[in-house]
Amino acid sequence: MTYTVQIKVMPHKELLDPQGKAVMGGLENLGLTGVEDVRVGKHITLQINADSPEKAKEMAEEASRKLLSNSVMEYFEVSVN
Amino acid sequence: MTYTVQIKVMPHKELLDPQGKAVMGGLENLGLTGVEDVRVGKHITLQINADSPEKAKEMAEEASRKLLSNSVMEYFEVSVN
Numbered sequence: 001m002t003y004t005v006q007i008k009v010m011p012h013k014e015l016l017d018p019q020g021k022a023v024m025g026g027l028e029n030l031g032l033t034g035v036e037d038v039r040v041g042k043h044i045t046l047q048i049n050a051d052s053p054e055k056a057k058e059m060a061e062e063a064s065r066k067l068l069s070n071s072v073m074e075y076f077e078v079s080v081n
Numbered sequence: 082m083t084y085t086v087q088i089k090v091m092p093h094k095e096l097l098d099p100q101g102k103a104v105m106g107g108l109e110n111l112g113l114t115g116v117e118d119v120r121v122g123k124h125i126t127l128q129i130n131a132d133s134p135e136k137a138k139e140m141a142e143e144a145s146r147k148l149l150s151n152s153v154m155e156y157f158e159v160s161v162n
Contacts, residue, residue, distance in 0.1 A: 002117060008124045023125070026148050034140060036083060036128040043089045043124035044104070047117040059115060067107050 002049050003056035008077045009069045010041035044068055053080045083130050084137035089158045090150045091122035125149055134161045 011017045020038040027035050046063070050056040057080050064076040092098045101119040108116050127144070131137040138161050145157040 010124065010126065020125075023148065027144055030144075030147055032140060032144055032147075034130045035144070036130055037126075038128075039126040041124045041126075043091065043122045044101075045091065045118075045120040045122075047119075049115045049117055059113060063108055063111075063113055063116070066111055066113075067104065 001051075002047055003053055003080050005046045005048055005056055005060040006079050006081065007044040007046065007060055007064055007068060008041060009044065009064070009074050010039055010076075011074055015073060041074070042068070056080055082132075083128050084134055084161050086127045086129055086137055086141040087160050087162065088125040088127065088141055088145055088149060089122065090125065090145070090155050091120055091157075092155055096154060122155070123149070137161055 017039050019040040023040060024035060024038045027038070046060055048056040048059055050059060057078055060078045060080075064078060065071070069076045092101075098120050100121040104121060105116060105119045108119070127141055129137040129140055131140060138159055141159045141161075145159060146152070150157045
């Protein structure tokens with residue numbers, strides 16, 4: 001069966017996020033006040049053919065570790081739906 | 082109160098996603114077979130100071146429309162948690 005797996009890859013909370021800071025400046029220039037912090041990361045959607053949702057999640061975690069995220073700077077979260 | 086708002090910005094389903102295709106090639110080279118499709122987009126987390134979750138969501142949708150997404154090529158989904 002084919003499962004849709006969502007992967008969120010974000011910069012570690014303790015690291016500066018220059019792209020997020022730039023977006024925050026842009027929002028202020030647009031008059032959108034009230035935004036206190038912005039973090040920008042990646043969102044990856046995989047269609048995985050696997051025997052069970054657990055197998056699909058395992059494959060997505062392996063892909064995240066090996067290719068999609070850099071563990072020095074980023075963390076990832078995987079969810080199957 | 083401060084609300085955490087998650088925004089997912091993805092390429093429209095009917096458009097080609099060259100970055101996704103490149104990731105799929107990379108996964109195959111790593112021996113991860115079973116992945117049938119890959120789409121790569123952005124994930125943005127906002128901390129928004131607002132009176133209610135509804136107001137926070139409205140602000141995030143305005144930010145997505147005006148700055149964070151390009152409606153010609155991308156769609157976005159906003160969720161408050």
